[in-house]
Amino acid sequence: MKTLVNVARYHLADRVTYLALPWGILAFSFLINVVISGRLPSPQGDYTGGLLTIYAYLLVCGALSMTRALPFGLMLGVSRRVYYLGTALLIVALGAVWGLGLTVLQAAERATGGWGVGLHFFRVAWIMDGPWYQTWLTSFVLLVLFFWYGMWYGLVYRRWNVVGLVAFIAAQLLVAVVAIVTVSTMHNWAAVGHFFATITAPALIGVLAALTVALGLGGLATIRRVTI
Amino acid sequence: MTPTISATALGRRYRDQVALDNVSLTVEPDSITGLLGRNGAGKTTLMRIVTGQEFPTAGDVRVFGEVPAENDAVLRRMVFVREEQTYPDLRVGHVIQVASWFYPNWSEELAQQLLADFELPLRRRIKKLSRGMRSAVGIVIGLAARAELTLFDEPYAGLDAVARQLFYDRLLADFAAHPRTVVLSTHLIDEVADLLEHVVILDRGRVVLDAPADDVRGTAMTVSGPVTAVEEFVAGRPVWHRQRLASRASVTVTGPLDNAAQARARALHLRLEPLSLQQLLVHAAGTSADEKVSA
Amino acid sequence: MPALDEGTPLFVQIAEQLADDIVEGVLAEGARVPSTNELAAYYRINPATAAKGINLLVDEAVLEKRRGIGMFVAFGAREQLRADRRKRFAEQFIDPMLAEARRLGIDTDTLVSLVRGPGWHNGGDTP
Numbered sequence: 001m002k003t004l005v006n007v008a009r010y011h012l013a014d015r016v017t018y019l020a021l022p023w024g025i026l027a028f029s030f031l032i033n034v035v036i037s038g039r040l041p042s043p044q045g046d047y048t049g050g051l052l053t054i055y056a057y058l059l060v061c062g063a064l065s066m067t068r069a070l071p072f073g074l075m076l077g078v079s080r081r082v083y084y085l086g087t088a089l090l091i092v093a094l095g096a097v098w099g100l101g102l103t104v105l106q107a108a109e110r111a112t113g114g115w116g117v118g119l120h121f122f123r124v125a126w127i128m129d130g131p132w133y134q135t136w137l138t139s140f141v142l143l144v145l146f147f148w149y150g151m152w153y154g155l156v157y158r159r160w161n162v163v164g165l166v167a168f169i170a171a172q173l174l175v176a177v178v179a180i181v182t183v184s185t186m187h188n189w190a191a192v193g194h195f196f197a198t199i200t201a202p203a204l205i206g207v208l209a210a211l212t213v214a215l216g217l218g219g220l221a222t223i224r225r226v227t228i
Numbered sequence: 229m230t231p232t233i234s235a236t237a238l239g240r241r242y243r244d245q246v247a248l249d250n251v252s253l254t255v256e257p258d259s260i261t262g263l264l265g266r267n268g269a270g271k272t273t274l275m276r277i278v279t280g281q282e283f284p285t286a287g288d289v290r291v292f293g294e295v296p297a298e299n300d301a302v303l304r305r306m307v308f309v310r311e312e313q314t315y316p317d318l319r320v321g322h323v324i325q326v327a328s329w330f331y332p333n334w335s336e337e338l339a340q341q342l343l344a345d346f347e348l349p350l351r352r353r354i355k356k357l358s359r360g361m362r363s364a365v366g367i368v369i370g371l372a373a374r375a376e377l378t379l380f381d382e383p384y385a386g387l388d389a390v391a392r393q394l395f396y397d398r399l400l401a402d403f404a405a406h407p408r409t410v411v412l413s414t415h416l417i418d419e420v421a422d423l424l425e426h427v428v429i430l431d432r433g434r435v436v437l438d439a440p441a442d443d444v445r446g447t448a449m450t451v452s453g454p455v456t457a458v459e460e461f462v463a464g465r466p467v468w469h470r471q472r473l474a475s476r477a478s479v480t481v482t483g484p485l486d487n488a489a490q491a492r493a494r495a496l497h498l499r500l501e502p503l504s505l506q507q508l509l510v511h512a513a514g515t516s517a518d519e520k521v522s523a
Numbered sequence: 524m525p526a527l528d529e530g531t532p533l534f535v536q537i538a539e540q541l542a543d544d545i546v547e548g549v550l551a552e553g554a555r556v557p558s559t560n561e562l563a564a565y566y567r568i569n570p571a572t573a574a575k576g577i578n579l580l581v582d583e584a585v586l587e588k589r590r591g592i593g594m595f596v597a598f599g600a601r602e603q604l605r606a607d608r609r610k611r612f613a614e615q616f617i618d619p620m621l622a623e624a625r626r627l628g629i630d631t632d633t634l635v636s637l638v639r640g641p642g643w644h645n646g647g648d649t650p
Contacts (some may be wrong), residue, residue, distance in 0.1 A: 268629075396567065400567065400568075404560035491614070
């Protein structure tokens with residue numbers, strides 16, 4: 001238990017990567033969006049995908065935690081399992097805290113009418129536009145999901161290098177293509193459309209959470225035979 | 229007493245090469261063992277398997293009686309300082325601090341002393357350090373951890389002779405004050421020969437020598453002098469090497485030579501020179517893989 | 524730092540150097556002998572080797588262990604060592620000298636006068 005915490009502390013020692021940059025990037029993206037909204041206002045309010053930048057960054061962070069930070073981590077006398085879990089739990093903790101931060105910012109955005117320029121930066125259409133606890137939960141799950149997904153990418157790269165990475169991406173695309181083809185051949189687009197129309201945000205959170213857990217387990221299985 | 233490390237028929241093969249082949253050895257607690265051999269002999273692979281960083285393809289290894297791979301209880305009792313260690317992008321001081329959290333026997337006092345001895349800049353980022361200084365960081369961690377099993381794999385890349393001697397002195401001093409099991413792999417053999425209690429030589433993935441250092445010293449002697457006298461003296465002894473120049477000869481034979489033999493050599497005006505550990509290694513590594521050097 | 528040669532086992536050399544010190548009186552009887560760790564640090568060798576060297580002298584009753592305090596030179600050790608060395612003196616020094624003298628054709632009388640006086644300057648026969 002103490003070791004898990006120490007693994008988390010190890011990552012956090014890199015304050016730039018784990019504290020300064022995420023919020024720095026978010027702030028930068030936000031400012032750009034505010035300026036643009038101020039200059040070019042649109043009547044219904046701007047729904048930007050600006051928040052996506054933070055998730056993309058976490059993907060990269062996750063990958064780095066399993067590539068750049070791994071060799072020294074394992075040198076410190078922890079098993080791969082403990083290293084992975086410690087890292088995974090770090091982002092769970094950070095995700096909870098940051099999710100709360102995003103929720104607060106969303107409330108502020110709502111209160112100021114989009115920061116006075118009608119910007120919907122923290123209010124992402126539909127999935128993060130509801131009650132505060134829903135926003136919190138959604139942000140939390142998404143933050144963890146992207147980081148854990150990134151961890152898996154990092155591990156695939158470690159074990160199988162660029163070739164493996166490409167194969168990993170190709171495999172996922174293949175799965176998506178197969179799904180699309182299957183639905184098409186079964187002429188079930190109507191059902192799919194119905195599904196997405198009727199699914200509630202909480203249910204979607206549940207699906208995302210399940211996906212996150214699956215990604216986490218995938219990474220855990222991959223790290224078992226990683227050598228440094 | 230349970231050996232600290234116990235390898236049985238350990239093997240590791242890669243697609244195009246055999247790194248370790250049928251390696252069986254034990255390392256006793258509270259000793260300094262030298263793991264010697266040429267580059268590519270398998271020293272690093274062996275140490276990586278012992279520390280769970282690599283997996284064997286044959287045989288098995290036990291550390292403190294248990295399988296080391298993915299075994300947190302065992303892993304926390306070890307520290308492995310590698311030749312080229314990748315560090316995260318942190319300052320030297322942070323790296324040392326992080327290490328201190330993980331080792332139960334960590335000595336902050338020793339760490340500070342070593343940091344001063346090696347003149348390491350705490351505030352500089354580790355990736356900006358010279359190769360020698362990076363090696364010094366590894367040594368600081370390796371020694372201050374005071375781990376029950378401490379492994380050094382050629383830890384002095386880039387360190388000059390003065391810094392190396394500092395390492396040996398500090399290692400010896402701390403080992404004497406806080407005994408632990410040390411395995412040191414090196415090809416600067418003559419520098420560490422006197423530190424070693426036990427010697428293991430690997431060649432092409434196999435163990436060619438595994439003996440107490442005292443036995444190894446004097447394993448072979450070079451006898452030089454006039455040809456006839458030399459040949460008369462070495463008659464009946466296993467010869468390792470023969471060299472001639474006109475009427476002088478230099479023959480290396482299996483030792484040790486007892487007092488009587490030494491006296492006889494003196495009487496014949498022959499010069500006796502024992503083979504150093506380094507020369508022994510050169511010979512052992514040159515020997516066919518099937519022959520074991522008997523000590 | 525004293526040089527340690529390659530031939531004799533290290534621990535034997537350690538024992539010999541300690542014995543030398545005792546015979547010469549540098550290390551007095553009843554005096555404390557450097558500890559294993561001190562010897563190891565001084566000679567830059569493994570402590571186990573230093574311990575072996577000390578044990579060699581303990582076995583010969585040249586050193587004795589006093590529990591909790593350390594290793595000490597036994598009383599009578601100096602005489603004991605000197606007696607041992609006297610016994611070996613002939614084999615170690617005289618025999619090689621005689622062999623060399625014979626080889627160079629130095630006769631016994633010359634040899635004796637060499638032993639007695641400062642050597643050639645006494646007007647001994649030059650070979």
